[in-house]
Amino acid sequence: MLTIKNLHASIEGTPILKGINLEVKPGEVHAIMGPNGSGKSTLASVLAGREEYEVTEGEVSFKGKNLLDLSPEDRAREGVFLAFQYPVEIPGVSSTNFLRTAVNQVREYRGLESLDAVKFLSIMKEKMKLVEIDQKLLSRSLNEGFSGGEKKRNEIFQMAMLEPTLSILDETDSGLDIDALRIVSNGVNQLKTSENATIVVTHYQRLLDYIVPDFVHVLYNGRIVKSGTKELALELEEKGYDWIKEEADAASV
Numbered sequence: 001m002l003t004i005k006n007l008h009a010s011i012e013g014t015p016i017l018k019g020i021n022l023e024v025k026p027g028e029v030h031a032i033m034g035p036n037g038s039g040k041s042t043l044a045s046v047l048a049g050r051e052e053y054e055v056t057e058g059e060v061s062f063k064g065k066n067l068l069d070l071s072p073e074d075r076a077r078e079g080v081f082l083a084f085q086y087p088v089e090i091p092g093v094s095s096t097n098f099l100r101t102a103v104n105q106v107r108e109y110r111g112l113e114s115l116d117a118v119k120f121l122s123i124m125k126e127k128m129k130l131v132e133i134d135q136k137l138l139s140r141s142l143n144e145g146f147s148g149g150e151k152k153r154n155e156i157f158q159m160a161m162l163e164p165t166l167s168i169l170d171e172t173d174s175g176l177d178i179d180a181l182r183i184v185s186n187g188v189n190q191l192k193t194s195e196n197a198t199i200v201v202t203h204y205q206r207l208l209d210y211i212v213p214d215f216v217h218v219l220y221n222g223r224i225v226k227s228g229t230k231e232l233a234l235e236l237e238e239k240g241y242d243w244i245k246e247e248a249d250a251a252s253v
């Protein structure tokens, strides 16, 4: 579904991603871990098409198309969803209106008919249960004044509504209380099918007890320097990153 080959990307002339290779197949969950500043959010942003980043080398194919050729909007329409590390506030636009527009745009792109208000609200009610989100929150301006945890929960609610093929969750666990972590993770798990895939960027092994990954990758200095199964996350929790940094630094000399 997603094939990343030798991806290099820079921001303001500074190289951040220095040759990422990754293959994600339908039905898989991949966790990306790694020290602060290693490039995890940059990778998520480059995949979503954020324009501050310049891809200087490499290829990304998504469902057989060249992802890098598509605008951020078309990537979303194709089914790429990025849950932000810091969700943006959009004053004056209610979550409900924002989502109805987004959902209908995606449906139009996929050749499906638009949802009228009644149908939209009934789907919304069903998905609200999934992430236990309050209706009151959704009638407020998008993310405006939402607590950190409410923003994250709302991101997963948006994901539930948009039914993406590839979801990229950038530190969705940060700022969540213990119950919210469980609720958000349950939501992600229930949205999992054999056709879609998830990339979870996280610092904490704890999240991976809930969202169990098929693969864990360690990003360091703009490259994936180690990949393994969920046991790798446990090993990192126990041993930290120094041993991986040493291995990677020794290999690059």
Ligand SMILES: Nc1ncnc2c1ncn2[C@@H]1O[C@H](COP(=O)(O)OP(=O)(O)OP(=O)(O)O)[C@@H](O)[C@H]1O
Residues within 6 Å of the ligand: 011, 012, 014, 016, 034, 035, 036, 037, 038, 039, 040, 041, 042, 043
């Ligand atoms: N405008 C910029 N100019 C130069 N360097 C930048 C710029 N924006 C980001 N960076 C650098 O890019 C590197 C990668 O950042 P990124 O946010 O992708 O890391 P991360 O792995 O997600 O980190 P964290 O775990 O702290 O969230 C960091 O060293 C950061 O300082």
